[in-house]
Structure formats: C-alpha cells, structure tokens
Amino acid sequence: MSSNLNILKWLFALVLIFGGFTVYKVFGVLATDVGNKEYVWLLKIISEFGLFTSVVISVGFFHHWIIATEERKETEKIFQNVLTKYIDKTVINAKKRGFLGITEKELDFSEIMHSLYPGDYVYWLITFDPRYRHYCREFELAIKKGAHFRMLVLKDGPASELHAKEIIGFGAEEFRQYNRLFLSSLEDIAGHITEKDGGTLGVFAYDYDNLPSTPLFMVLRKKTKVLEIFNSFYLSEPIGRMPYLHWQAELKNDTSNFFESEQWSMPDLFIDYFHRRWMVERHKLTTVDKEKSSYNDFIYAPASARKKCFSLNGESDTVSNLESI
Template sequence: MRLRTEKSNQLSASILFFIGSVLGLMLMVLPFFMEFKKHEITQELSNLISSFGSILFSTLGIASYLSHKSQKEFLNHTENMLESFFDDALESSVKYGFVGITDRLSFEDFLNECREGDKVYWLDTYAPGYVQWLSLLESKANNGVKFHFLVLNPQNKDLCNLRAKEIGGRYEEAFNEELKRFTIDLHNISMKIKGKGKLDIRLYDDLLANPFYINERKREKDYALSSFYLRAASGTHFPHLKWIDNGGDSFVRTLKQYYKWKWDESIEIDDYYIDSLKKTESLIKDV
C-alpha cells in the first residue's frame, strides 16, 4: 500500500513538472518565434516573457525536487511512527496477556471450553437468557468443573433499581425479578450436584466497574473475559476483552486477586435466604 502511494505521488509530480517545463520553455522561445513571424514586439516585453519562462522552468524544477524529498521524509516519518505504535501495542499485549476482542459473549461457548479440574470465577449482576445454558452448567459441574458465582444481592433494591435504570428498556421492570430467579436457580443446581465438581454462590452489595469471567484451567493457560457496565446489558450486548495468563504482570492474575478478595468480603447464602427470596417472588407474582 505504501509503495503504491509513493509511486502515485511520484507520477503526479512528474506530470506536473513536465507540463510546467513545457510551458516554461514555450515562454522562453516565444519572443524569438514572434520575431520570426514578423510580429512587432518591444525588447522589454521580449525580455519579460523570456525571463518569466526561465523563472517558471527553474521554480518547477526546484519544487519538484523538494516535493519528492518531502514526500519521502513524510512517508518515512509515518512508517516509523506506525512501527513504534505497533511495537508498543504488541509489547503491552504480551506483558498483560491481551489476545483479542469478542463481538458478543456466549456463555454456552465459555462453558463448553471448561474441562474436568477447571475452576471458574464468575462475577456479574446476573445473566439474561441463562435458562438456555443452565442444564449445560449443571452437566459441567457434575463432570468435575468447580464454579464460583458472585452475584448482585437481589434484596438490595436500591442497587438493583440503580443498575436497572442505567440499562433501561425492559430491564427497568424485569431486572430484579430475573436476578432473583437466577439466584434461586443457581442454588437449586448447587444442591443437586453429585459429581466431582461443585457450584458455590455468594452475593455482593455494590455496583461493579466491570464484569468478568475467569477459567482457571488445569491443563492449559488460564484465561478471562471482561467487559464494562454501561447503558446496556453487558452479557448480551457488549464486546468482551480476552486475556491469557502468560505470567508476570498478566491481567488475568490481577482479576483473580480481586475476585478472591471480593469472595471473602461477600455474603454467603443458605436455605433460609433462598426461602425468603422465593416468598418475595411469589408475592410479586400474585400482585
């Protein structure tokens, strides 16, 4: 692409130089041509036309040289700047483990990548459309995957209403009820697991800056997906950044440290808490 641009610029400059040179030469010889054709012309006008042609010819020659030189300098500068930018970006990507962006998060795909012995750290408010992968979640837990879910406390109505208002649309009415059902359904699954894995749930009482999901893998490098809380449901409408734990300052390690701290600060739930959620849910349905 750069070579095409450079050749195009050189061609344009050469054409302009050719046209200007022909015009300049024509002006230089015009006085002699007019004398040959017996046209009357004063010596002063003859000198003026000839001088103008000479100046035009010389100016175009210098301008063409400088233009070509400045184009090369500009292209070299741009090339060096882009090389520096991409070198820095690549270095940062390697340092922090950034590997790409997904257009949409698919929890089903995320779960399908989980294997026996993996540990999943899940941090979000809840997951709209979770019923589509609930059976897969149960299957993975029974087959040896250990899940840890940190979910927004459904009984903290102020925070639920605040997040629902941020997202807007149907969530202003549905957010709190769907969050309650999500929490209840996760608890029900956790009570049914008989295999090698498990499903633990805890609640937090604040609004996060970003949701994320970590797969701490037994046989491969750990990886994580993260997004942002803005004015849309992040789990269904936002792109997610993908990170790989490649050691050192890997961002996956930073996320894991934060998760483990937040887990220790979170609220444990029991059957009594779930029963109270079910009662409030039934009351709302009866209204």
C-alpha cells in the first residue's frame, strides 16, 4: 500500500511538471494570437503560473532525487557515529551485560513469589526490612510448592544497629525487635516444612562487621534456564521501599572465571558474590560439625535434609573449594 502511494505521488509530480509546461505554452500562444486584447493579461497570468508550477515542481523533483539523497546519506553517517558513541556504549552495552531496567518504585515481592516453579532457587542477601515479615506466609507456600530458599540474614550486632540509625523512622531497638521477629518467623516456617514438601529452606544468620555491599534478591529459574537479579542500595529508606535494578542472564553452573571473558554480565558477578559469602558461613558450620559443637545460626528444613539445605544450586568445584579457605 505504501509503495503504491509513493508511485501515485511521483506520477502526480510528473503531471504537474509537464502539465504546467503545457499550460505555459498553450496560454502563451493564445495570449499572442487572441483577437480580443481585453483578456490578454489573464491569459499571460495563467501562462506564467503554468511555467512557475512546472519550474518549482522540477526543482523539488531534482532536489529530492539528487541533493536530498546525498543529505540523507550524510545524516545517516552522523547518526551512526552518535549511535556508536553514545547509544551503543550505554543502552546496547547495558543490555549485553544483563540490565533490564529499574522497578517502578519498590520490588513487587508477592508477584515474584507467585511466579516461582518447583525446582527454582531463591538467594537472599538483604538486611532485614520490617515489612518483609508480612510475606512469611508466601515464603512457606513457595517452599511447599517446590522452591528452594537460601538466605543470608544479618543478626543482632553493631552492623544491625548502624543500619537502623540510617533508616528514617526506625530506632535501633525497634529494628532489632523486628529483626528477631523475622528470624522467629523463619524458624516457624522451618517447623512446618516436611519431607513431603518439594522445596527446602536454608538460612544463615551471620554476624558481619560491616554491612553487605548491596541488597541482593536472586531467582534461579530452572525451567527457563534464566538467572534473574534484583539489587538496590542501602540509603535512608527501608530497603523494601527502595527501587531495585533488574538484571537477567542465562543460568550457568560456574561463573567463577566468567569475568575474564568478553561475555561477562553483572548477574554472574552478583551470584558469584553470594556464593562466596554463603561459603564463608558454611565453612563455619562445617568447622563446628567437626568439633561436634552446637551451632544456632543455621535454620533449615526439612530436618532430614540438613546437608541439602546448606547446598546451593549447581555448585561448581571452584566454588566448593572455598570451603577450604
């Protein structure tokens, strides 16, 4: 349809060119030969208008085919240079490294919980936000459905108090009380998970001298082989109210040396960081087990799958070797 319309436009332009020239010649002859000199001026105006139309359309025709074509080529070159210099280095490169966008304002935690399938893994590295206690029921339902949760939760200590002082509207003691309630809720969930349920839960409550570098919420989708990452920033608002950066990449079993390749992506770096943090806590548990001492900072379910509950999805030999650190 578009090509037919273009053809009609060009035919109309040609008609105007030759038609205008014809009007110019015919009415020019009439103006010379007409017997009644009273209307000569009108005939000359029509003749001159025909010539004007023919010349203007011819110039436009020439400009479009010759001059404008060269101008378009030059403009395309300039645009391509700008595209390569700015767009390719930002938008295209961001997409290549796994960036999808930014959440509208805060992370829709409920939607993510409902989107989990059996066999999916969820990795959690977020200092506690009091609003997350409302989602404990969704944690439990997702685990019963077959999802596996591996969580690093900050326990009471100097880092927790420092973080509480930075958040608007929360005192240190109030923050600690909510944090204890959250850990108690996770223990309660662990008590409801049995061998009949498809999923597992593993939680390390760790004592960290400094706050983690970034809040991380990761979903490893087994069915689609996709790694989905949400990360935010520790500022003055509770982390549950902060916008999150959204990343996505192909799910890989080993990302320990991936940064050295040209195909590196931010999701691979995020998950490698979580692996290393998890292995540090797991090493503490392994040491305590060898010494046959009690260890109260590991929450897991079901009770018969303790070893499985401190294992991560697709652990590589490289990452597992961190246990020897």
